[in-house]
Amino acid sequence: MTFTVALAGNPNCGKTTLFNKLTGSSQRVGNWPGVTIDKKVGKIKETNYDLVDIPGIYSLSPYSPEEVISRDFIVEERPDALINIVDATNLERNLFLTLQLLDCNIPTVIALNMMDEVKKKGDSIDIEELTKLLNCPVVPISALRGEGMTELIRALTHTMSSKKTPEPIYMDYEVEKTVSRVEKSIKGKVPDESIRWHAIKLLEKDHIVEKDHLDAKDVVQKEIADFEKSFDDESDSIIANARYEKIEEIVEKAVKRAHTDLDSLSDRIDNIVTHKYYSLPIFLAIIALVYFISVSTVGAWGTEWLGGLFSEIASNVSSWCIEHNVSPILSGLLVDGIIGGVGAVLVFVPQMFVLFLLMCILEDVGYMSRIAFVLDRVFRYFGLSGKSFIPILVGTGCGVPGIMSSRTIESERDRKITAMTVTFMPCGAKLPVIALIASALFGGNWLIGLFCYFLGIVCVLMSGIILKKWRSLAGDPAPFIMELPPYHRPAWDNIFKTTFDRTWSFIKRAGTIILLACVLVWFLSSFNTSLVFIGSGSQEGSILQYIGQSVCILFAPIGWGSWELTVATITGLITKENIIGSIEIMAPSGIESIVGPAAGLSFLVFNLICAPCFAAIGSMRMELGNWRITALAVAYQCLLAYAVSSIAFTVCSIITGGAMSTLTMATCAISVFALLYLIIAKDPFLQKRRPEE
Numbered sequence: 058m059t060f061t062v063a064l065a066g067n068p069n070c071g072k073t074t075l076f077n078k079l080t081g082s083s084q085r086v087g088n089w090p091g092v093t094i095d096k097k098v099g100k101i102k103e104t105n106y107d108l109v110d111i112p113g114i115y116s117l118s119p120y121s122p123e124e125v126i127s128r129d130f131i132v133e134e135r136p137d138a139l140i141n142i143v144d145a146t147n148l149e150r151n152l153f154l155t156l157q158l159l160d161c162n163i164p165t166v167i168a169l170n171m172m173d174e175v176k177k178k179g180d181s182i183d184i185e186e187l188t189k190l191l192n193c194p195v196v197p198i199s200a201l202r203g204e205g206m207t208e209l210i211r212a213l214t215h216t217m218s219s220k221k222t223p224e225p226i227y228m229d230y231e232v233e234k235t236v237s238r239v240e241k242s243i244k245g246k247v248p249d250e251s252i253r254w255h256a257i258k259l260l261e262k263d264h265i266v267e268k269d270h271l272d273a274k275d276v277v278q279k280e281i282a283d284f285e286k287s288f289d290d291e292s293d294s295i296i297a298n299a300r301y302e303k304i305e306e307i308v309e310k311a312v313k314r315a316h317t318d319l320d321s322l323s324d325r326i327d328n329i330v331t332h333k334y335y336s337l338p339i340f341l342a343i344i345a346l347v348y349f350i351s352v353s354t355v356g357a358w359g360t361e362w363l364g365g366l367f368s369e370i371a372s373n374v375s376s377w378c379i380e381h382n383v384s385p386i387l388s389g390l391l392v393d394g395i396i397g398g399v400g401a402v403l404v405f406v407p408q409m410f411v412l413f414l415l416m417c418i419l420e421d422v423g424y425m426s427r428i429a430f431v432l433d434r435v436f437r438y439f440g441l442s443g444k445s446f447i448p449i450l451v452g453t454g455c456g457v458p459g460i461m462s463s464r465t466i467e468s469e470r471d472r473k474i475t476a477m478t479v480t481f482m483p484c485g486a487k488l489p490v491i492a493l494i495a496s497a498l499f500g501g502n503w504l505i506g507l508f509c510y511f512l513g514i515v516c517v518l519m520s521g522i523i524l525k526k527w528r529s530l531a532g533d534p535a536p537f538i539m540e541l542p543p544y545h546r547p548a549w550d551n552i553f554k555t556t557f558d559r560t561w562s563f564i565k566r567a568g569t570i571i572l573l574a575c576v577l578v579w580f581l582s583s584f585n586t587s588l589v590f591i592g593s594g595s596q597e598g599s600i601l602q603y604i605g606q607s608v609c610i611l612f613a614p615i616g617w618g619s620w621e622l623t624v625a626t627i628t629g630l631i632t633k634e635n636i637i638g639s640i641e642i643m644a645p646s647g648i649e650s651i652v653g654p655a656a657g658l659s660f661l662v663f664n665l666i667c668a669p670c671f672a673a674i675g676s677m678r679m680e681l682g683n684w685r686i687t688a689l690a691v692a693y694q695c696l697l698a699y700a701v702s703s704i705a706f707t708v709c710s711i712i713t714g715g716a717m718s719t720l721t722m723a724t725c726a727i728s729v730f731a732l733l734y735l736i737i738a739k740d741p742f743l744q745k746r747r748p749e750e
Contacts, residue, residue, distance in 0.1 A: 060217060062106045063131060065158060066142035067151055068113035069426065071170045074548050075142055075200040076110045079210070101210060106217075109136065115150075117157040117254075118263060125265075131161055132251065138164040138217050140209070145169045145182060145197070146543060148312060152304045153297075155191065159223050160257060162250040164216045165193045168209055172197040174543060179315030187311040193223035201548050225253055226307075228299035235260065235284045242276040260284065261293040323543040327427065336431040343419070345507050351412035352492055353503035359407025360492065367400035386590055389583055390576065393642055398575025401641035402634045405489035406560060412488060413559045416453060417552045423544045425450055439521040445475040449517060452479040453510075455486070455559070456673040460680055470530050476680040477690040478520045480669035482513035485559060486633035487665060493637055497649045498657040505658075509665055516666055516697065523735045524693075574631050575638040578624070582643055601643065614724040615663065615699060616656040616706035622648075626663070632670045655715045659706035666698035700728035 066072045080099025097110040111130050112123035131139070141158050143151040158165060175182060188195045194212040198205030227233050239256040247255050247269075258266040259277050270277065281292045288295045330339055350356065371392050378388035419425050429450070433443025444466045452459025456479060463475040483491055487509075495505035524530050581601035585591050591598060605620025608627075612618050621643040628635040644651050652660065668674065668691045678687040707725040710717050 058105065060106050060137040062101070062108050062138045062140060062213065062217075063136040064108055064110050064140050064142065065127065065131065065154070066113060067115055067144065067154060069423075070113070070142050070144040070151060071200040072110065072113055072142050074551055075140075075168060075170065075198070076108060077551055077554065078200055078203055078206055080108055101213075104210065104214070106138075106213070108140075114154065116154055117161075118258075118261060131158070131163070132254065135161075135163060135251075138166070138213060140166050140168055140213065142168045142170050142200070145171050145175045146178070148182075148308050149301075149304055152307065153300060156226050156300050156303065157254075159191070159193065160225050160254045162222045162225075162253070164220060165223050166209065166212050166216050167191060167193060167195045168200075168205075169195055169197045170200050171543075171545075173199045173202060173204070174545070181313045183311045183313075187307070190307045190311060191223070191226065201545060222250075226303055228296075228303055231287065232295065232299045235280060239277060239280050242273045242280070243270055246270065246273070257296060261296050323423075326544055330424070331427050331431055336427075337435075340428055340431065341511075343424075344510055345503075347412065347415045347419075348506035348510065349503040351408050351415060352488075352495060352506040353501055356408030356411040357492075357496075357501060359411075360404050363407060364404040367396065367404060371396045371400065385592065386583075389592070390579060393583075393645070394576050394579030395572065397645065398579065398638035398642050399572050401637045402489060402571055403564070405492050405637070406564065408492050409485055409488050410556060410560045413485065413556045414552065417555050418547050420450070421547045421552055436518065436521070439518040440525040441471060441474065441518070441521040445471060445478075445517070445521075448475050448479050449482055449514070452482045452484055455562070456480040456482075456484045456669050457676045459484070460673060460676040463680060470525075473681055473686075474521060474524050474530055476677055477524065477693070478517045480673050480677075480694070481516040481520070481666050483509045483665055484633070486670065489634055489637045490629075490661060490664060493640070493648065494657050494661045497647055498652075498654045505661075509661070512662065512665065512701075516701065519732070519736065520693075520697070526735070526738070571632060571634050571638055574628055574635045575642065578628060578635075578639045578642050612663075614718075614720050615703040616659040616710070616721065617652050619651050619656075621651055622660050626660075626667075629664055630668060630671060632672075633664065636664060653715060654713055655706050655709035658709045659702040662705045663698045663702040666701055667695045669694075700732055703728045 064072060064076055076097065076099065079101045081102055099108050099110075100106070101108050109130070111127040114124045114127045117128050117131070130136070139158055139161075141155050143155060155167065169182065169184070169187075172182070182197070184195055184197055194216060196205055196209045196212050198209055228236075236253065236256050239259055240252050243255060243259070244252065255266055255270070259270060259273075260281060262281070267274070267277075284292050284295065290298075330336055374396060375388065375392045377383075378391065429443050429446040432446050436443050436445055445463075448459045448463040448466075450459075459479040459482070460476050463472050463479065466472040466475060483506075488506075491506050491509050495501055495503070499505050578601065581604070582599045583590060583592065584600055585598045586600055586603060601624055602620055605624040609618050609620040609623040612623055612626075617623075621640065624643065625636045625639040628639045640648050648657065669677075674687065674691060677690060678684055681687050681690060703721070703724045707717060707721065709715070710721075
């Protein structure tokens with residue numbers, strides 16, 4: 058028989074690290090029913106317990122869709138047991154969730170994480186006293202170091218076998234009297250094991266729970282009115298204050314702190330990296346270094362070696378086909394379609410691996426959460442919250458989870474704007490396109506990668522101003538509250554696992570979707586409209602040329618009216634890596650034989666900002682609610698891409714001394730005017746919002 062254990066805790070408390078330590082490689086990832094949020098499940102090693110990693114939450118009062126999922130799983134599905142992971146360096150904040158979990162009447166074990174950090178600070182925690190005060194087993198661990206895992210599993214097994222549920226932590230006597238009266242009003246309408254939880258939620262005016270108790274609405278409202286009158290405060294604030302008073306009492310009895318006037322190492326680092334003036338230049342320098350290492354040096358060396366390997370393989374296969382009189386059609390399919398197309402994508406794996414690795418390190422040590430805090434000042438000026446940076450950060454790996462991460466933003470307006478703009482960032486699929494343009498047209502200059510990264514941020518910020526002027530998206534940015542975890546050494550096993558997972562996901566796409574797309578592009582470029590084979594490498598009169606030439610006129614004003622690049626852009630809608638494979642098939646002598654630097658930069662900018670791949674568009678539709686709004690969002694992305702790429706082509710042409718047509722200069726002028734107007738124009742809904750502020 059298999060038992061279900063939920064792993065619950067605050068964000069940034071080491072939950073993912075603990076999940077990986079307990080489950081090892083026995084993990085599976087799916088989706089929660091009805092939504093696209095990842096559901097991670099793994100078998101705890103040497104047990105029959107399924108561990109479910111629920112989204113991180115600060116309390117059981119949900120605001121975002123992820124928090125609703127976590128609460129519903131705990132309260133409605135009622136797992137067989139809970140592991141509540143608690144950050145030992147910040148008990149006051151973490152125990153707020155713990156007290157709510159204990160009200161749920163589910164067998165619980167508390168994993169007191171980061172005990173190594175507590176010892177470093179000179180503090181001490183009396184585990185026996187804390188166990189007695191919380192009425193459930195407390196196990197000191199260090200998920201990062203893998204310490205305490207055996208003891209944690211042993212405590213979980215004992216708790217599961219005894220089926221002992223913890224006693225709730227009772228609050229102030231007057232508060233508990235009101236809780237008891239509300240319990241009586243709903244008795245028999247909910248299971249006895251969760252009646253206390255429902256009663257407290259009704260006192261907290263939880264809208265979701267209120268819908269389940271409409272028949273007791275009048276009685277509960279009277280109790281709330283009397284409750285608020287006796288304390289002269291809002292009922293939810295009374296409950297929160299009562300919980301924090303209890304937490305202070307628990308911490309005072311169980312924790313002994315080292316008395317020191319010196320700031321911690323994390324505080325001293327934060328004084329620099331979150332400084333009002335230094336923080337952004339430091340961020341720029343770090344991201345520049347990341348792209349320099351991944352695109353121009355270490356990653357580029359790997360790409361160069363892999364490119365030579367694929368060239369040798371293609372040459373050997375071609376020679377073998379000639380020696381054995383293999384059909385030109387089959388030979389062209391193998392050499393140009395499969396090896397040439399897919400190989401052109403796979404050669405960029407080293408650069409992607411290095412980029413993923415460096416970004417994972419920055420995230421794991423705690424730096425990226427500081428940047429979200431720093432950028433809140435910038436984002437708020439443009440009508441967005443710093444919380445939008447978290448999906449943007451996730452989106453640098455892949456646009457799909459980046460879009461899904463936007464649901465952690467409480468404000469519906471900010472959530473929609475973020476979902477519409479996350480894909481402006483250069484994701485892993487776009488990195489090969491950046492590397493191709495940088496190496497073929499700009500001598501491998503790493504500044505192209507840095508330019509693309511910050512172009513994405515600029516487009517997000519610019520869109521924050523523009524989109525806030527739509528009626529349905531108007532409104533002030535939501536307040537930004539975020540936990541800044543202490544800096545710690547990287548968890549290398551987690552970092553390499555995440556890096557390998559992201560890289561392997563890219564390789565799998567190359568062996569499936571990209572392979573099929575390359576075969577299709579090869580077929581369309583090797584046969585004419587009468588389905589007569591015209592030979593690989595010669596697209597004159599091909600089906601593909603016919604398709605591309607009928608559309609390419611649209612892109613002539615922005616510098617690249619080439620049918621080859623037009624077709625590559627269309628195939629990029631399937632997955633952005635297809636752009637590389639398509640160019641390799643259609644222009645085997647290289648993209649530099651089709652366009653110059655200015656047109657190449659325009660092509661790159663357009664494909665960075667325009668509509669993302671079909672998978673990301675599908676995720677966008679899930680977040681925006683319907684296809685009409687999604688279609689408008691895609692149209693906005695494409696129009697913005699057209700305008701910005703027009704400006705990029707003009708500026709680059711001026712710098713490099715390239716020629717420009719009158720149509721190109723007119724398109725650039727219109728683009729500049731349109732963007733300036735949309736940015737500077739008065740917000741039509743500002744006056745309507747002010748009375749509500």
